[in-house]
Amino acid sequence: MPQESAAPSKVGVICLNAGLLHRVGPFRMNVELANYLRERGIPTLRFDLSSIGDSGASKGDRDYTAQVVKDVSSAADLMRSRTDIEKFVLIGLCTGADNAHRAMVADDRFIAGIFLDGYAYPTFRYCLRRYLPVVINPIRFTKVILTFIKPFIHHLRRIEKPPDSADSMFTWELPEKNQTAREIRALIDRGATLLYIFSGGSWQSYNYPRQFIDSMPFLRNHEAQFSVILNKSIDHTYSLYGDRLWLYDQVSHFLKSFTTTP
Protein backbone atom coordinates (compact mmCIF):
# COMPACT_ATOMS: atom_id res chain seq x y z
CA MET A 1 0.00 0.00 0.00
CA PRO A 2 1.27 3.52 -0.69
CA GLN A 3 2.47 5.82 2.06
CA GLU A 4 -0.19 8.26 3.20
CA SER A 5 1.86 11.29 2.23
CA ALA A 6 2.25 10.16 -1.37
CA ALA A 7 -0.01 11.38 -4.17
CA PRO A 8 -2.83 8.97 -5.01
CA SER A 9 -2.12 6.73 -7.94
CA LYS A 10 -4.46 6.17 -10.86
CA VAL A 11 -3.07 2.71 -11.45
CA GLY A 12 -1.95 -0.32 -9.52
CA VAL A 13 0.95 -2.52 -10.51
CA ILE A 14 0.68 -6.31 -10.55
CA CYS A 15 3.91 -8.34 -10.53
CA LEU A 16 3.81 -11.79 -12.09
CA ASN A 17 5.92 -14.85 -11.29
CA ALA A 18 9.16 -15.36 -13.18
CA GLY A 19 9.15 -19.06 -14.08
CA LEU A 20 8.91 -21.30 -11.03
CA LEU A 21 10.08 -18.65 -8.58
CA HIS A 22 7.58 -17.60 -5.96
CA ARG A 23 6.15 -14.10 -5.70
CA VAL A 24 9.29 -12.66 -4.07
CA GLY A 25 10.94 -12.72 -7.52
CA PRO A 26 14.54 -13.39 -8.49
CA PHE A 27 16.92 -11.88 -5.93
CA ARG A 28 13.82 -10.46 -4.12
CA MET A 29 13.24 -8.21 -7.12
CA ASN A 30 9.43 -8.06 -6.85
CA VAL A 31 9.56 -7.09 -3.18
CA GLU A 32 12.22 -4.44 -3.74
CA LEU A 33 10.22 -3.03 -6.67
CA ALA A 34 7.01 -3.00 -4.62
CA ASN A 35 8.77 -1.11 -1.81
CA TYR A 36 10.32 1.30 -4.32
CA LEU A 37 6.95 2.05 -5.91
CA ARG A 38 5.21 2.26 -2.54
CA GLU A 39 7.51 5.13 -1.60
CA ARG A 40 6.34 6.85 -4.78
CA GLY A 41 2.67 6.33 -4.00
CA ILE A 42 2.04 3.44 -6.37
CA PRO A 43 0.38 0.34 -4.88
CA THR A 44 1.67 -3.04 -6.00
CA LEU A 45 0.30 -6.55 -5.73
CA ARG A 46 2.52 -9.63 -5.79
CA PHE A 47 0.96 -13.07 -5.85
CA ASP A 48 1.58 -16.66 -6.94
CA LEU A 49 -0.18 -18.05 -9.98
CA SER A 50 -1.89 -21.43 -9.57
CA SER A 51 0.60 -24.23 -8.88
CA ILE A 52 3.50 -21.83 -8.28
CA GLY A 53 5.01 -20.78 -4.95
CA ASP A 54 2.48 -21.10 -2.15
CA SER A 55 -0.59 -21.25 -4.39
CA GLY A 56 -2.39 -24.54 -4.83
CA ALA A 57 -3.21 -26.18 -8.12
CA SER A 58 -6.44 -25.06 -9.70
CA LYS A 59 -9.22 -27.62 -9.59
CA GLY A 60 -10.86 -26.46 -12.81
CA ASP A 61 -10.39 -27.93 -16.25
CA ARG A 62 -8.89 -24.79 -17.82
CA ASP A 63 -5.70 -25.11 -19.82
CA TYR A 64 -2.56 -23.39 -18.55
CA THR A 65 -3.06 -20.15 -20.50
CA ALA A 66 -6.72 -19.81 -19.56
CA GLN A 67 -5.82 -20.39 -15.91
CA VAL A 68 -3.11 -17.71 -16.03
CA VAL A 69 -5.57 -15.21 -17.52
CA LYS A 70 -8.12 -16.09 -14.84
CA ASP A 71 -5.54 -15.81 -12.04
CA VAL A 72 -4.29 -12.40 -13.17
CA SER A 73 -7.84 -11.09 -13.58
CA SER A 74 -8.65 -12.33 -10.06
CA ALA A 75 -5.59 -10.46 -8.78
CA ALA A 76 -6.93 -7.29 -10.42
CA ASP A 77 -10.33 -7.91 -8.81
CA LEU A 78 -8.68 -8.21 -5.41
CA MET A 79 -6.65 -5.06 -5.88
CA ARG A 80 -9.72 -3.15 -7.01
CA SER A 81 -11.62 -4.25 -3.91
CA ARG A 82 -8.78 -3.03 -1.68
CA THR A 83 -7.82 0.22 -3.41
CA ASP A 84 -10.69 1.40 -5.64
CA ILE A 85 -8.16 1.48 -8.46
CA GLU A 86 -9.67 0.22 -11.70
CA LYS A 87 -6.72 0.28 -14.09
CA PHE A 88 -3.61 -1.80 -13.79
CA VAL A 89 -0.10 -2.20 -15.13
CA LEU A 90 1.37 -5.68 -15.45
CA ILE A 91 5.05 -6.44 -15.10
CA GLY A 92 6.63 -9.79 -15.82
CA LEU A 93 10.03 -11.28 -16.50
CA CYS A 94 10.53 -14.09 -19.04
CA THR A 95 7.51 -16.40 -18.64
CA GLY A 96 6.03 -13.56 -16.61
CA ALA A 97 6.27 -11.34 -19.70
CA ASP A 98 4.53 -14.01 -21.76
CA ASN A 99 1.77 -14.26 -19.15
CA ALA A 100 1.46 -10.46 -18.91
CA HIS A 101 0.90 -10.28 -22.67
CA ARG A 102 -1.79 -12.98 -22.57
CA ALA A 103 -3.57 -11.36 -19.62
CA MET A 104 -3.48 -7.92 -21.27
CA VAL A 105 -5.00 -9.27 -24.45
CA ALA A 106 -7.86 -10.83 -22.48
CA ASP A 107 -8.71 -8.03 -20.03
CA ASP A 108 -8.89 -4.34 -20.94
CA ARG A 109 -8.40 -3.22 -17.34
CA PHE A 110 -4.72 -3.79 -17.99
CA ILE A 111 -3.78 -0.50 -19.63
CA ALA A 112 -0.03 -0.97 -19.69
CA GLY A 113 2.55 -3.71 -19.61
CA ILE A 114 6.24 -3.89 -18.78
CA PHE A 115 7.78 -6.91 -20.42
CA LEU A 116 11.24 -7.98 -19.26
CA ASP A 117 12.96 -10.23 -21.81
CA GLY A 118 9.63 -10.92 -23.47
CA TYR A 119 8.77 -11.67 -27.07
CA ALA A 120 11.46 -11.01 -29.69
CA TYR A 121 11.27 -11.80 -33.39
CA PRO A 122 14.27 -12.08 -35.69
CA THR A 123 14.88 -9.57 -38.46
CA PHE A 124 17.43 -9.44 -41.29
CA ARG A 125 19.61 -7.07 -39.27
CA TYR A 126 19.32 -9.33 -36.22
CA CYS A 127 20.52 -12.31 -38.30
CA LEU A 128 23.47 -10.35 -39.62
CA ARG A 129 24.54 -9.31 -36.14
CA ARG A 130 23.91 -12.81 -34.78
CA TYR A 131 25.42 -15.04 -37.45
CA LEU A 132 27.91 -12.99 -39.45
CA PRO A 133 30.54 -12.98 -36.68
CA VAL A 134 30.14 -16.77 -36.47
CA VAL A 135 30.44 -17.39 -40.21
CA ILE A 136 33.60 -15.33 -40.59
CA ASN A 137 35.30 -16.90 -37.57
CA PRO A 138 36.52 -20.47 -38.38
CA ILE A 139 36.71 -21.60 -34.74
CA ARG A 140 33.20 -20.40 -33.85
CA PHE A 141 31.87 -21.76 -37.14
CA THR A 142 33.29 -25.22 -36.38
CA LYS A 143 31.75 -25.15 -32.89
CA VAL A 144 28.33 -24.32 -34.33
CA ILE A 145 28.58 -27.14 -36.89
CA LEU A 146 29.50 -29.58 -34.10
CA THR A 147 26.49 -28.40 -32.09
CA PHE A 148 24.23 -29.38 -34.99
CA ILE A 149 26.00 -32.71 -35.59
CA LYS A 150 25.97 -33.84 -31.94
CA PRO A 151 22.26 -34.84 -31.80
CA PHE A 152 22.75 -37.10 -34.85
CA ILE A 153 25.76 -38.77 -33.22
CA HIS A 154 23.75 -39.29 -30.03
CA HIS A 155 20.90 -40.72 -32.10
CA LEU A 156 23.23 -43.13 -33.88
CA ARG A 157 24.69 -44.24 -30.56
CA ARG A 158 21.16 -44.52 -29.16
CA ILE A 159 21.97 -42.31 -26.23
CA GLU A 160 18.72 -41.42 -24.55
CA LYS A 161 17.88 -37.80 -24.13
CA PRO A 162 17.83 -36.86 -20.43
CA PRO A 163 14.32 -36.33 -19.06
CA ASP A 164 13.07 -32.78 -19.06
CA SER A 165 13.51 -30.94 -15.81
CA ALA A 166 10.52 -29.56 -13.94
CA ASP A 167 11.50 -26.10 -15.19
CA SER A 168 10.75 -27.11 -18.77
CA MET A 169 7.04 -27.02 -17.87
CA PHE A 170 7.43 -23.31 -17.45
CA THR A 171 9.49 -22.43 -20.48
CA TRP A 172 7.45 -20.79 -23.20
CA GLU A 173 7.39 -21.07 -26.92
CA LEU A 174 7.50 -17.89 -28.92
CA PRO A 175 4.02 -17.45 -30.41
CA GLU A 176 3.69 -17.09 -34.14
CA LYS A 177 4.72 -13.57 -35.16
CA ASN A 178 1.56 -12.64 -37.08
CA GLN A 179 -0.58 -13.57 -34.13
CA THR A 180 1.54 -11.51 -31.72
CA ALA A 181 1.51 -8.56 -34.15
CA ARG A 182 -2.28 -8.72 -34.36
CA GLU A 183 -2.57 -8.78 -30.59
CA ILE A 184 -0.12 -5.91 -30.08
CA ARG A 185 -1.96 -3.88 -32.71
CA ALA A 186 -5.22 -4.52 -30.84
CA LEU A 187 -3.61 -3.43 -27.57
CA ILE A 188 -2.28 -0.25 -29.18
CA ASP A 189 -5.68 0.46 -30.76
CA ARG A 190 -7.40 0.26 -27.40
CA GLY A 191 -4.89 2.78 -25.98
CA ALA A 192 -2.55 0.48 -24.05
CA THR A 193 1.07 1.48 -23.44
CA LEU A 194 3.81 -1.11 -23.74
CA LEU A 195 7.40 -1.05 -22.48
CA TYR A 196 9.79 -3.81 -23.48
CA ILE A 197 13.09 -4.06 -21.62
CA PHE A 198 15.68 -6.49 -22.95
CA SER A 199 18.78 -7.53 -21.03
CA GLY A 200 22.03 -9.04 -22.22
CA GLY A 201 20.51 -12.35 -21.17
CA SER A 202 18.24 -12.23 -24.21
CA TRP A 203 21.05 -11.32 -26.61
CA GLN A 204 20.56 -14.59 -28.49
CA SER A 205 17.09 -13.40 -29.51
CA TYR A 206 17.28 -9.58 -29.28
CA ASN A 207 20.46 -7.80 -30.30
CA TYR A 208 19.74 -4.19 -31.32
CA PRO A 209 17.38 -1.55 -29.93
CA ARG A 210 15.00 -1.18 -32.90
CA GLN A 211 14.66 -4.91 -33.59
CA PHE A 212 11.10 -4.98 -32.25
CA ILE A 213 9.97 -2.11 -34.46
CA ASP A 214 11.78 -3.57 -37.48
CA SER A 215 9.99 -6.87 -36.91
CA MET A 216 6.59 -5.12 -36.66
CA PRO A 217 6.88 -1.96 -38.79
CA PHE A 218 3.38 -0.70 -37.94
CA LEU A 219 4.76 0.21 -34.50
CA ARG A 220 6.72 3.08 -36.09
CA ASN A 221 3.52 5.11 -36.04
CA HIS A 222 2.87 4.41 -32.36
CA GLU A 223 6.11 5.23 -30.60
CA ALA A 224 4.25 7.23 -27.96
CA GLN A 225 2.60 4.01 -26.82
CA PHE A 226 5.43 1.65 -27.49
CA SER A 227 9.01 1.80 -26.27
CA VAL A 228 11.97 -0.53 -26.04
CA ILE A 229 15.05 -0.36 -23.85
CA LEU A 230 18.00 -2.65 -24.49
CA ASN A 231 20.64 -2.86 -21.75
CA LYS A 232 23.08 -5.58 -22.66
CA SER A 233 25.20 -5.09 -19.54
CA ILE A 234 22.50 -6.62 -17.37
CA ASP A 235 21.84 -10.35 -16.98
CA HIS A 236 18.49 -12.08 -17.43
CA THR A 237 17.52 -12.23 -13.73
CA TYR A 238 18.95 -8.85 -12.68
CA SER A 239 21.23 -10.55 -10.21
CA LEU A 240 23.15 -7.40 -9.21
CA TYR A 241 21.46 -4.97 -6.84
CA GLY A 242 22.65 -1.92 -8.80
CA ASP A 243 21.08 -3.34 -11.97
CA ARG A 244 17.81 -3.87 -10.15
CA LEU A 245 17.85 -0.25 -8.96
CA TRP A 246 18.33 0.81 -12.61
CA LEU A 247 15.26 -1.27 -13.50
CA TYR A 248 13.15 0.27 -10.72
CA ASP A 249 14.06 3.72 -12.05
CA GLN A 250 12.94 2.73 -15.55
CA VAL A 251 9.67 1.32 -14.23
CA SER A 252 9.04 4.36 -12.06
CA HIS A 253 9.74 6.71 -14.99
CA PHE A 254 7.37 4.72 -17.21
CA LEU A 255 4.64 4.86 -14.58
CA LYS A 256 4.87 8.63 -14.13
CA SER A 257 2.38 9.23 -16.93
CA PHE A 258 -0.19 7.16 -15.04
CA THR A 259 0.15 8.80 -11.63
CA THR A 260 -1.71 11.85 -10.45
CA THR A 261 0.37 14.92 -9.70
CA PRO A 262 -0.25 16.35 -6.22
Place this chain on the structure above:
Amino acid sequence: MSPFYFGSSDLPIFGIYSAANPARDKRKALLICQATFQEYMRSHRLVKQLAVQLSAEGIHVLRFDYPGCGDSSGEWHDTDVDNWTSSVLQAEEELKAVSLVDDISYLGIRFGASLLVKAACPTVNSNSSIIFWDPVFDGEQYFQTLTRMQGELIADKSRFMDNRKNYQSMADLEFAGFPVSRTTAEQMKKIKLGPNDCSAGRILLLHSGTRPDGENSALRSDRMESQALALGCDWESLAHMETQVQEPDLTAKILKFLS
Protein backbone atom coordinates in the same frame (compact mmCIF):
# COMPACT_ATOMS: atom_id res chain seq x y z
CA MET B 1 -1.98 -22.94 4.88
CA SER B 2 -2.58 -19.65 6.66
CA PRO B 3 -0.31 -16.74 5.72
CA PHE B 4 -0.14 -13.90 8.23
CA TYR B 5 2.04 -11.16 9.67
CA PHE B 6 3.26 -11.08 13.24
CA GLY B 7 5.77 -9.21 15.41
CA SER B 8 6.13 -5.46 15.78
CA SER B 9 3.98 -3.17 13.63
CA ASP B 10 6.97 -1.21 12.36
CA LEU B 11 8.69 -4.30 10.92
CA PRO B 12 6.08 -7.08 10.57
CA ILE B 13 7.31 -10.62 9.95
CA PHE B 14 5.65 -12.81 7.33
CA GLY B 15 4.82 -16.38 8.29
CA ILE B 16 2.82 -19.27 6.88
CA TYR B 17 1.22 -21.64 9.34
CA SER B 18 0.23 -25.12 8.21
CA ALA B 19 -2.11 -26.64 10.77
CA ALA B 20 -1.90 -30.37 11.47
CA ASN B 21 -4.39 -32.63 9.78
CA PRO B 22 -7.02 -32.90 12.58
CA ALA B 23 -7.52 -36.61 11.94
CA ARG B 24 -3.83 -37.33 12.61
CA ASP B 25 -2.88 -34.52 14.98
CA LYS B 26 0.25 -35.68 16.85
CA ARG B 27 0.23 -32.60 19.13
CA LYS B 28 3.69 -31.77 17.83
CA ALA B 29 4.86 -28.62 16.06
CA LEU B 30 7.87 -27.72 13.94
CA LEU B 31 9.38 -24.25 13.62
CA ILE B 32 11.33 -23.84 10.38
CA CYS B 33 14.20 -21.36 10.39
CA GLN B 34 14.86 -20.88 6.69
CA ALA B 35 18.07 -20.30 4.84
CA THR B 36 19.08 -16.77 3.86
CA PHE B 37 19.82 -14.87 0.62
CA GLN B 38 19.81 -16.99 -2.55
CA GLU B 39 19.73 -20.21 -0.51
CA TYR B 40 16.29 -19.13 0.72
CA MET B 41 15.11 -18.72 -2.89
CA ARG B 42 16.55 -22.09 -3.89
CA SER B 43 14.91 -24.00 -1.05
CA HIS B 44 11.53 -22.22 -0.92
CA ARG B 45 9.61 -24.76 -2.98
CA LEU B 46 11.02 -27.72 -1.07
CA VAL B 47 10.35 -26.09 2.30
CA LYS B 48 6.76 -25.41 1.24
CA GLN B 49 6.33 -29.06 0.21
CA LEU B 50 7.89 -30.16 3.50
CA ALA B 51 5.43 -28.03 5.49
CA VAL B 52 2.46 -29.35 3.51
CA GLN B 53 3.54 -32.98 3.87
CA LEU B 54 4.33 -32.76 7.59
CA SER B 55 1.02 -31.03 8.34
CA ALA B 56 -0.79 -33.81 6.45
CA GLU B 57 0.99 -36.26 8.76
CA GLY B 58 -0.29 -34.45 11.85
CA ILE B 59 2.48 -31.95 12.66
CA HIS B 60 1.81 -28.22 12.98
CA VAL B 61 4.37 -26.22 10.99
CA LEU B 62 5.33 -22.56 10.94
CA ARG B 63 7.79 -21.17 8.40
CA PHE B 64 8.59 -17.48 8.31
CA ASP B 65 10.82 -14.96 6.59
CA TYR B 66 13.40 -13.00 8.55
CA PRO B 67 12.93 -9.21 8.59
CA GLY B 68 14.16 -7.71 5.32
CA CYS B 69 14.02 -11.12 3.64
CA GLY B 70 11.40 -12.80 1.45
CA ASP B 71 7.90 -11.46 2.08
CA SER B 72 8.70 -9.89 5.45
CA SER B 73 8.82 -6.13 5.63
CA GLY B 74 12.02 -4.12 5.61
CA GLU B 75 14.99 -3.71 3.36
CA TRP B 76 18.62 -4.70 3.79
CA HIS B 77 19.41 -1.50 5.69
CA ASP B 78 16.56 -2.05 8.17
CA THR B 79 17.79 -5.38 9.53
CA ASP B 80 20.78 -7.27 10.87
CA VAL B 81 21.64 -10.65 12.36
CA ASP B 82 20.42 -9.66 15.84
CA ASN B 83 17.11 -8.69 14.30
CA TRP B 84 16.85 -12.04 12.54
CA THR B 85 17.67 -13.85 15.79
CA SER B 86 14.89 -11.98 17.62
CA SER B 87 12.47 -12.98 14.88
CA VAL B 88 13.14 -16.66 15.69
CA LEU B 89 11.95 -16.08 19.25
CA GLN B 90 8.91 -14.17 18.04
CA ALA B 91 8.09 -16.98 15.60
CA GLU B 92 8.37 -19.57 18.37
CA GLU B 93 5.87 -17.61 20.48
CA GLU B 94 3.59 -17.29 17.49
CA LEU B 95 3.71 -21.01 16.75
CA LYS B 96 2.84 -21.85 20.36
CA ALA B 97 -0.06 -19.39 20.31
CA VAL B 98 -1.51 -20.47 17.00
CA SER B 99 -1.09 -24.25 17.39
CA LEU B 100 -1.72 -24.53 21.15
CA VAL B 101 1.04 -27.14 21.18
CA ASP B 102 3.92 -27.13 23.68
CA ASP B 103 5.97 -29.92 22.09
CA ILE B 104 7.94 -27.86 19.58
CA SER B 105 10.77 -29.15 17.42
CA TYR B 106 13.02 -27.00 15.27
CA LEU B 107 14.54 -27.12 11.80
CA GLY B 108 17.45 -24.83 10.97
CA ILE B 109 18.49 -24.63 7.33
CA ARG B 110 22.00 -23.34 6.47
CA PHE B 111 22.51 -20.00 8.27
CA GLY B 112 19.08 -20.50 9.81
CA ALA B 113 20.78 -23.14 12.00
CA SER B 114 23.05 -20.47 13.49
CA LEU B 115 20.13 -18.12 14.05
CA LEU B 116 18.24 -20.94 15.74
CA VAL B 117 21.09 -21.81 18.11
CA LYS B 118 21.89 -18.13 18.74
CA ALA B 119 18.25 -17.42 19.59
CA ALA B 120 18.40 -20.05 22.38
CA CYS B 121 14.66 -20.55 22.35
CA PRO B 122 13.46 -20.90 25.97
CA THR B 123 11.37 -23.95 25.06
CA VAL B 124 14.46 -25.90 23.95
CA ASN B 125 15.38 -28.42 26.66
CA SER B 126 16.65 -31.97 27.04
CA ASN B 127 13.34 -33.28 25.67
CA SER B 128 13.47 -31.15 22.54
CA SER B 129 14.44 -32.22 19.05
CA ILE B 130 16.39 -30.08 16.61
CA ILE B 131 17.17 -30.77 12.97
CA PHE B 132 20.03 -29.05 11.19
CA TRP B 133 20.09 -29.19 7.40
CA ASP B 134 23.54 -28.42 6.00
CA PRO B 135 24.07 -26.02 8.89
CA VAL B 136 26.36 -23.00 8.71
CA PHE B 137 27.86 -22.45 12.15
CA ASP B 138 31.01 -20.57 11.20
CA GLY B 139 29.93 -17.03 10.36
CA GLU B 140 33.38 -15.82 9.32
CA GLN B 141 33.76 -18.68 6.85
CA TYR B 142 30.25 -18.11 5.52
CA PHE B 143 31.01 -14.41 5.04
CA GLN B 144 34.11 -15.37 3.05
CA THR B 145 32.07 -17.81 0.93
CA LEU B 146 29.37 -15.25 0.12
CA THR B 147 31.99 -12.61 -0.66
CA ARG B 148 33.76 -15.04 -2.98
CA MET B 149 30.47 -15.85 -4.72
CA GLN B 150 29.82 -12.14 -5.28
CA GLY B 151 33.26 -11.83 -6.89
CA GLU B 152 32.57 -14.86 -9.08
CA LEU B 153 29.15 -13.51 -9.99
CA ILE B 154 30.37 -10.20 -11.40
CA ALA B 155 33.16 -12.00 -13.27
CA ASP B 156 30.79 -14.59 -14.75
CA LYS B 157 31.14 -14.35 -18.53
CA SER B 158 28.31 -16.80 -19.12
CA ARG B 159 25.97 -14.44 -17.29
CA PHE B 160 27.17 -11.00 -18.35
CA MET B 161 28.00 -9.90 -21.89
CA ASP B 162 29.99 -6.92 -20.68
CA ASN B 163 32.82 -6.95 -18.20
CA ARG B 164 31.29 -6.08 -14.80
CA LYS B 165 34.47 -6.33 -12.77
CA ASN B 166 34.24 -2.62 -11.94
CA TYR B 167 30.71 -3.04 -10.56
CA GLN B 168 30.29 -1.19 -7.28
CA SER B 169 27.35 -2.19 -5.13
CA MET B 170 24.90 0.52 -4.12
CA ALA B 171 24.54 -1.24 -0.75
CA ASP B 172 27.19 -1.53 1.99
CA LEU B 173 27.97 -5.01 0.71
CA GLU B 174 26.46 -7.55 -1.64
CA PHE B 175 26.31 -11.32 -1.15
CA ALA B 176 25.78 -13.00 -4.54
CA GLY B 177 23.33 -10.30 -5.59
CA PHE B 178 21.71 -9.68 -2.21
CA PRO B 179 22.39 -6.31 -0.57
CA VAL B 180 23.45 -6.43 3.08
CA SER B 181 24.38 -3.88 5.70
CA ARG B 182 27.84 -3.62 7.23
CA THR B 183 26.26 -4.41 10.61
CA THR B 184 24.83 -7.67 9.26
CA ALA B 185 28.23 -8.66 7.90
CA GLU B 186 30.05 -7.80 11.14
CA GLN B 187 27.54 -9.68 13.27
CA MET B 188 27.69 -12.65 10.93
CA LYS B 189 31.49 -12.83 11.17
CA LYS B 190 31.32 -13.08 14.96
CA ILE B 191 29.20 -16.23 14.88
CA LYS B 192 31.01 -19.41 15.82
CA LEU B 193 28.57 -21.98 17.09
CA GLY B 194 27.85 -25.69 17.05
CA PRO B 195 25.21 -28.21 18.09
CA ASN B 196 26.68 -28.33 21.59
CA ASP B 197 25.63 -24.73 22.03
CA CYS B 198 21.99 -25.76 22.07
CA SER B 199 20.36 -27.70 24.88
CA ALA B 200 18.18 -29.98 22.75
CA GLY B 201 18.17 -33.61 23.83
CA ARG B 202 18.10 -35.01 20.29
CA ILE B 203 19.77 -33.58 17.21
CA LEU B 204 19.49 -34.75 13.62
CA LEU B 205 22.14 -33.52 11.20
CA LEU B 206 21.05 -33.79 7.59
CA HIS B 207 23.92 -33.20 5.25
CA SER B 208 24.73 -33.14 1.56
CA GLY B 209 27.61 -35.42 0.71
CA THR B 210 30.56 -35.51 3.07
CA ARG B 211 29.66 -35.41 6.76
CA PRO B 212 30.44 -31.85 7.83
CA ASP B 213 31.24 -32.93 11.38
CA GLY B 214 33.83 -35.44 10.20
CA GLU B 215 36.77 -33.13 10.64
CA ASN B 216 35.17 -30.43 12.69
CA SER B 217 35.08 -31.13 16.41
CA ALA B 218 32.84 -28.08 16.94
CA LEU B 219 30.15 -29.92 15.04
CA ARG B 220 30.36 -33.16 17.03
CA SER B 221 27.80 -33.97 19.64
CA ASP B 222 26.91 -37.13 21.56
CA ARG B 223 23.24 -36.26 21.18
CA MET B 224 23.46 -36.09 17.41
CA GLU B 225 22.68 -38.57 14.70
CA SER B 226 23.86 -37.79 11.21
CA GLN B 227 22.28 -38.74 7.89
CA ALA B 228 23.20 -37.99 4.31
CA LEU B 229 20.52 -36.70 1.97
CA ALA B 230 19.95 -38.67 -1.21
CA LEU B 231 20.81 -35.97 -3.71
CA GLY B 232 22.64 -33.38 -1.68
CA CYS B 233 22.98 -29.76 -2.62
CA ASP B 234 25.99 -27.72 -3.66
CA TRP B 235 24.89 -24.54 -1.91
CA GLU B 236 28.08 -22.66 -2.59
CA SER B 237 28.38 -23.20 -6.33
CA LEU B 238 27.66 -20.22 -8.55
CA ALA B 239 26.72 -22.55 -11.41
CA HIS B 240 23.78 -23.87 -9.37
CA MET B 241 22.85 -20.54 -7.83
CA GLU B 242 19.48 -20.38 -9.55
CA THR B 243 18.61 -24.07 -9.41
CA GLN B 244 15.84 -25.20 -7.08
CA VAL B 245 16.97 -27.65 -4.40
CA GLN B 246 15.51 -31.13 -4.64
CA GLU B 247 15.75 -33.66 -1.79
CA PRO B 248 13.23 -36.47 -2.30
CA ASP B 249 13.91 -38.08 1.08
CA LEU B 250 13.86 -34.92 3.21
CA THR B 251 10.30 -35.26 4.52
CA ALA B 252 10.65 -38.99 5.28
CA LYS B 253 13.85 -38.46 7.27
CA ILE B 254 12.39 -35.58 9.27
CA LEU B 255 9.12 -37.39 9.88
CA LYS B 256 10.93 -40.49 11.11
CA PHE B 257 13.09 -38.44 13.46
CA LEU B 258 10.14 -36.52 14.89
CA SER B 259 8.13 -39.70 15.39
